[in-house]
Structure formats: structure tokens, C-alpha cells
Amino acid sequence: MTIDEANKLIKGCAGQMNDLYQSVVFDEWTIVQLADRKGSILSYTGPRKDDFQKNFVSDVEALRSELMSLKHGCGDFEFARHGGGTRFDAFMALGDGTYLICNNTAQSMNEITKNTRWFSAQVPFVDLSEKFRSNPVKQSN
Numbered sequence: 516m517t518i519d520e521a522n523k524l525i526k527g528c529a530g531q532m533n534d535l536y537q538s539v540v541f542d543e544w545t546i547v548q549l550a551d552r553k554g555s556i557l558s559y560t561g562p563r564k565d566d567f568q569k570n571f572v573s574d575v576e577a578l579r580s581e582l583m584s585l586k587h588g589c590g591d592f593e594f595a596r597h598g599g600g601t602r603f604d605a606f607m608a609l610g611d612g613t614y615l616i617c618n619n620t621a622q623s624m625n626e627i628t629k630n631t632r633w634f635s636a637q638v639p640f641v642d643l644s645e646k647f648r649s650n651p652v653k654q655s656n
Contacts, residue, residue, distance in 0.1 A: 516650045516651065516653065517653070518652065521546060526560070527639075528639045529560075532640060533636075536635075536636040540627060541604065541619050542619055542620055543560070544560045544615065545558065545618075546558040546559075547616060554571065561618070561620070574602050575602075581593045581606075587608035587614075588648070589610055589647050589648050590608065590647045591607070592640075593606055596624050596628075602623075603618045604623065607647065609651060609652040610652035610654070611654075613651075613654065
């Protein structure tokens, strides 16, 4: 799938999650390409576009070891329970070296999951992971 197709799926997932949770789950959704220990932003939706890349190194801290291992199958995801603030809450592998970073800039995953509506809000996220598992993002050269 293309980045544009991925963005449409992600936007739909975000809307479904927010509806089920009855509040915003993740206010940042970013597609990044990681290669040779460097990263580039392919797409960003959120409140701090200018600061996202500048703060990436500190914000990825809670997920750094998992994310930087670059050994994930398409659709695999991880959550950081205690990220908090602008520190990233989750990532999902979308394709070869391509990842979706999900973040709530106001709450940690620990806080989000205390709400019982989190159980139903997870369903669209898992469905999204399955879509990428069956149709990974391919980078155009």
C-alpha cells in the first residue's frame, strides 16, 4: 500500500477509536521511515508538527529499544505504559523500516487504559494492524 492509502486507514482508525473511547485516544499519528539509524517523517497529524522531529530522540525513549531493533513484522505493535506527556505511547510496523508512531500528548497509556472504554477502543487499532500485516506499506523509489 502507499503512504496515502495508509493515511486514509489511519485517519479512519483514529476516528473509530475516538468514537468508542468518547475522547481522543492519540492526538499524534506519525508515519516515519527508519533506516541506518536515521529517520524521516513521511506523514504527520497532530498538534506539534514543528516540534515533533526536534524532540524525537527524547520522545522515543520509552519505546527506543523495541523500535530501534527494527525486527518487527508488518502489523506488530508495542505500547509504552508510562510514556506520559510528549513521550511516544505506541508504534506499529507498517512495512520495511516504516512505522506508525501514536501518541497522546496529554496522557500516558497507563492513564488511557484506566478508562474501561479503552477495551473497545483497541479493536480498531488491532484491525488496523491486520490491514498492514496483509498489505504492507511500500516505499516508492
